Amino acid sequence: MRHVIKQAVFLMFAILIFPITLLFFGISLFFAKDEVLSSFSQGLSLIPGKVGCFLRAGFYRFTLTHCHPNARISFLVLLSQHDTELHEGCYVGPQCNIGRCSIGKNTLLGSGVHIMSGKKQHNFSDSSKPIKEQGGVFEKVSIGENCWLGNGSLIMANIGDNSIVAAGSVVIEDVPPMSIVAGNPAKVVKTRLD
Numbered sequence: 001m002r003h004v005i006k007q008a009v010f011l012m013f014a015i016l017i018f019p020i021t022l023l024f025f026g027i028s029l030f031f032a033k034d035e036v037l038s039s040f041s042q043g044l045s046l047i048p049g050k051v052g053c054f055l056r057a058g059f060y061r062f063t064l065t066h067c068h069p070n071a072r073i074s075f076l077v078l079l080s081q082h083d084t085e086l087h088e089g090c091y092v093g094p095q096c097n098i099g100r101c102s103i104g105k106n107t108l109l110g111s112g113v114h115i116m117s118g119k120k121q122h123n124f125s126d127s128s129k130p131i132k133e134q135g136g137v138f139e140k141v142s143i144g145e146n147c148w149l150g151n152g153s154l155i156m157a158n159i160g161d162n163s164i165v166a167a168g169s170v171v172i173e174d175v176p177p178m179s180i181v182a183g184n185p186a187k188v189v190k191t192r193l194d
Helices: 002-016 018-028 033-044 049-063
Strands: 101-103 141-143 179-182 187-191
Touching: 002 018, 002 049, 018 033, 018 049, 033 049
Parallel strands: 101 141
Antiparallel strands: 179 187
16 A cells, blocks of 8 residues: 555656656757756755655656656755666765766665766867867766765766765776775775675
């Protein structure tokens, strides 16, 4: 019975946010989808409490590549790329900034976690040219299932299943499954198999 009630609540909030979702798709016909998503994300991030979490999940389940209805997207979370996946049971803490990525089932992100779209977003090899004109490549970062990313961590590489990233860590190289990493740059300090 509890499952049925939850599903009804998820559906109700998806219906409540549906006019905003339609507006998003209408505007996306004329502007770049990622730019429109970023703007809508900023507005929706300001709605506090559980109502805000449910409304954001209702919106993102139709505007991202994948968003499970029970994904929890907290207050002041900004998303910048529509090619983002938020899987079942994932929790995105307050003030996170999420780029192009896939966040696995039951993964937890602490407050202020930044997931960049890889580490090649900006080229800077030509010193005679402004960095903003040198282009770059957006890569899809994969965060595995059942991971925990501590407050303020910066993620630019893939993280394997069942891994932990210490608060304030800067991840620039792929993290193997079952690892605990810390530091800047983040290094494996322990495995969860120990």
